[in-house]
Amino acid sequence: MEGERNAELIRAQLRRQRTLVGMNQEEFGKRANYSASTVSAVETGTRPIDLPYARRADEILATGGLFESLLRSAQRDSLPTWFKPWLEAEREAQQLRYFNPLLIPGLFQTANYARAVFRLVDTRPEQEVEQHLAARLERQEILTREHPPQVVAVIDESVLRRADAIMAEQLAHLLRMAELPHVHIHVVPASAGLYIGLDGPLALAMLPDGTWVGLLDDHLGGTAVGTAERMATLLARWEGVRSAALSEAMSVALIKEVESQHGPQ
Structure with a gap:
């Protein structure tokens, strides 16, 4: 290998x-x-x-x-071939948009949370887990570089409320990320009921020339999307997801409330 x-x-x-x-x-x-x-x-x-x-x-x-x-x-x-075009777009992007109805977006995951996610594939060797973890942590460096992109993330409330020993640490980290001026985190509350984002996660990157690239992934891999027609659909889906979410201030307040229920770290 x-x-x-x-x-x-x-x-x-x-x-x-x-x-x-x-x-x-x-x-x-x-x-x-x-x-x-x-x-x-x-x-x-x-x-x-x-x-x-x-x-x-x-x-x-x-x-x-x-x-x-x-x-x-x-x-x-070590990254899968289908992911590399997105990785390049993510590095070059001036704006990034992330939505996940099931997990904390990768750019905001702590090492412990990300490691637990990679271990969900129970046949994955530990060395491969650590390789994936290292690559994910490297991606996160775009958040703290000298000229970072604007990042907007939408997370489903159910993701925050998963009872797990690592969630208190993860929520505290999420709140620290929300303090960065270029990072904007929104939560879709449980009261929203059914909404368009439940179809699955998506990620969007706006490149320096103003064009958009999208990423869709599932159990078998993922697809980078760049055609105008498909991007128009993804951007419309993003707007549907964003409109279902709380304001930034209300989202941070909700994360703090959930964090307090997880107890001390």
């Missing part, structure tokens, strides 16, 4: 660079603030390498960002 080959390449380079500067695993671990057992686990593949580890390795080994670059490339390669 390509993902496994990429991971082995990074591990081999880590071992090589560490050896070249004359450090054993214990010495490297002390400087990187990791235990020797963690360093060993990363280099043997029993623990996946993440961005903080890659960045710390680049600092200590003075590689000029080599490991972060390799890891980001491997994360992109």
Whole structure:
């Protein structure tokens, strides 16, 4: 599998660079603030390498960002082919629109929430879970970059009320995201009853030239949509979803109310 080959390449380079500067695993671990057992686990593949580890390795080994670059490339390669056109559109977008009637949108998921979502496929290997998680967390960096897009997200109230140990943390994170000036979160209340969005999730990206790209996904994968006719339909659906949602202030108040019912984190 390509993902496994990429991971082995990074591990081999880590071992090589560490050896070249004359450090054993214990010495490297002390400087990187990791235990020797963690360093060993990363280099043997029993623990996946993440961005903080890659960045710390680049600092200590003075590689000029080599490991972060390799890891980001491997994360992109691990994504399904159908998702890559959307990923590019998401990175370039000046405006983003997200709706999901079942889950917190990916850009706002905590690591624990996202990990739980990826583990819903019970045959997925843990290393693949962590690869998907790393790619998702990398996507979220567009929210805090120097020139972020305007992001509007609509979430169904039922998503907030799922009784789960990780939801208190997730709701607190959602409220922090709502404080960002370019992020606008709206909730469709249970009182809305049936509404057009129950057909399924959708995502929209407006590119710098003013054109829109959409994403539809399901159990078997997803489809990036770009034709004028189909985008007109998706934009109309988005307006239907948005009109069913509460105002931004009322939505934040509802999230805070639900958060209080989940108890302390």
